[in-house]
Amino acid sequence: MQEYAVILNELAQALRPMSWGVTWFEELASEDQFAVLRDLAVSEDDPEVWSYCEGGSSENVPTTTHERFTDWLRGIAAREIPSWRRLTAFYREEQAQHVKDRRLYCYRINPDGTRTEEF
CATH class of the missing domain: 1.10.20 (Histone, subunit A)
Incomplete structure (x- = not known):
């Protein structure tokens, strides 16, 4: 000790x-x-965490029991991080492709449906 x-x-x-x-x-x-x-x-002991099944039935019971909160958090991260990596890579590619086409349009729609460009 x-x-x-x-x-x-x-x-x-x-x-x-x-x-x-x-x-x-x-x-x-x-x-x-x-x-x-x-x-x-x-x-301090990690609290026990339950991962619940969401749905419309009244018999929703936990699908998985995790021994500790950190185990639950690691599972969530392992499941979500690859998706976010793909999403951010896609977003960066899209931003790089459309750099020249990016413009800010600010206009007012008139009652007759025509557009008045402000700038």
């Missing part, structure tokens, strides 16, 4: 004053501060 895990535990149980904990943390090197914060962030 890391030395700072014991200190953090003592602070959480109010065995040491919080002002002492702040001073202790500020005196740590930046790498150690980062390690303490990283361990604090991952020490």
Whole structure:
């Protein structure tokens, strides 16, 4: 167990004053501060996440159960990132092809259906 895990535990149980904990943390090197914060962030359990089936029936039940939130997030990213990559590549190609044709049209449609160009 890391030395700072014991200190953090003592602070959480109010065995040491919080002002002492702040001073202790500020005196740590930046790498150690980062390690303490990283361990604090991952020490909490990832909540269980359910991915629900959307539809019109009243019998919608979860199609997949993920053990942790991060597993669910990785699954979503693995499914969505390839689509976004294809979409952004297509968008860039379209933008490159029509650079010269791009114009801003601003006009008013008159009551009789004619258009009055503003510029």
